[in-house]
Amino acid sequence: MRSLQGSGMRVLTWMAGVALVATAAQAEPERILLQQVGPTSALLKWRGGDADQACWARSAAPLRKRNWPLCAPAVETEGGHKQVLLDSLPPDKEIHYLIGEPGPQAAVDPALHFRTPPPNNKPPRDGNTHIWIVGDSGTATERQLNPPLGDGVSLTHPGEALEVKQGFLTYNQGKEPVDLFLLLGDNAYLDGTDAQWQKAFFEIYPEIIQSAQVVPTIGNHEMGGTLFDLGPFLGFPPGRLITFLGGTSSSPDPQSWDDGDPNTVDDGPPYLDIFSLPSNGEAGGVASGTEQYYSLDYGNVHVVSLDSQLSNRDDSQRQAMADWLVDDLSANDRDWTIVIFHHPPYSKGENHDSDVEDAEIDMREVFTPIFDEHGVDVVYSGHSHSYERSYYLTGHTGLSTSFDLATHAELDADGNGASGQDAETYAQISAGSRIDDKVVYTVAGSSGKADELNPCVPPRTLGCTPPDWLMHPAHFVSLPEKGSVVVDASRKELTSRFIDVHGDVLDAFTIRRGDPVKGPRRDRD
C-alpha cells in the first residue's frame, strides 16, 4: 500500500452546500480498520458496501451535515479494500467518523471513533497510551491436522479467541480506550487466507479494530505454507504426524511479497493487502522500504514490528533489517520503545524451543544486542502458546544453559532476579550501567489456545512437552494459560499486565522511566 500516501486521495471536500443524502439505502461496509493513526491524520480502511468516502468530526451528535465538516474520497486498494486518508485532524482529541455521506437522517454509529495522539513525545490527555496485545489468536479457523480431516470438520479451538477477548473486556470494563492493538503473528490459521482472516480476525475483533490502530507482525501462519508429514522421520506411520511449514521468502528482495501496486492483488496470502503499513516512515519511524517490517510513533511510544518469518530467514534480508533497526532506534526520541515479532528469543513452549528453532536463535543472536544497545524497553513475541515473561535482561545471546542470572538480569537486594513488581520495579536507566540497556521479553502466544501438559513418549519429540517445558531460566514467570497483554505507558511508568479469560491479572511488571545519568558509564557486572 505504499504508493497510496502520495496519491490524490488527500483532497478534502468541504461539505457546506452539498445536498443532503441519507445513507439508509446503502449497503454496509465491512472490515472497518484503522491504520497509521497520527496526530493529524489516520488511514481508514473497509471492504464492501456502496460508500465511496468517509468524514470525520469532533462529535457524533447532533447528526447534521455541518457537524461533519471534512470528508475525503476513498481509493480502491489491493484485495478489494477501500481506503481514506482522514486529514487535518486535531491532535490528542476524540475523533468520530462516518463512512458514506452525512445527512440529517443518517444512522451514524456512535461506536465509530478513535483518538489521535499528541503531536510530540507525550501520552494522550488521560495520561496513558493504552495498548492491547494478542498473539497466535487465529485459532477460530484452526482445524485438526493429525490426521488431516479436511474442511468442515474438527475445529480444534472454537470460541477460545473470543474467550480471551472477553477476558480483556471484563478486565477493562470499558474504562480505557485501546490506542494500539498489537498482533504478534499467527492471527489467522492455518495459512492466512482471506477467508481465514475474515473468520479469525475481522469477525472476532470488529469493535476493537474500528477504534484502535492495528499494528501487526508476520508469523509463520501469515504467508501461506504447506503440510508436511513428519511421522516417518520419527517412527510413526505415514499420515499420523502432520505438521505445518510456514511460507518463507525465496527472494533477496525485502518487498518480494508485495508488488507495491495498489491496483493489483499480490501473489500469495492477503496479509499485505489487508494492512497498510508505514514503510516510508510516514507514521514517525525511519523508512524501512518494506511493509514486512516497519515502525511508528504514537504519542510517547515508539513501536517497531520486525519480520522474524520472511526477512529473518534470508541472510541479506536479516542484515538489512538489522541495519534499518539501528538507524530507526538511533533516531527514536520517544519515552518508551516496544518491539514486536513472532519468534521468541527466549522460550520453552511446547514444540517451540528457542534453543532449537533457527528463527528464534537468529532473533536472539542478531537482534537482542541491538535492543540492549539502543534503548528498547520491552519485546513481545508469540509462537509458543503460553505466557512467559523474563527478568530485566541484557547481554544474553546464547542457549538457555548459558544463562546466568547474576550476569544477565537485574537482581534484587537478596541477589535474586528482580520481579519488576512493587519495590522491585525496574528502572529504565540501569543502576549498574547507567544506560538504558535492559529489556523485558514477553511471550504472549496464548490468545487463541494454550498448550497443555502432554509428555513426550519415545520416539515422539514434537507435539509434546519435554521435562523442561516452560522452564527457560531467563523467565520470571511461565504460565500455560490463555490470555492477552495490556500495556499502559504514562510519562513516568510503563506497566504490562497479563490478563486471563476471566479478566484476572496473572502477572504484571513496571518499568519506571528515567533520564540518562550523567557521568562515565560503568562496566556491567
Ligand SMILES: [Fe+2]
Ligand atoms: Fe507461530
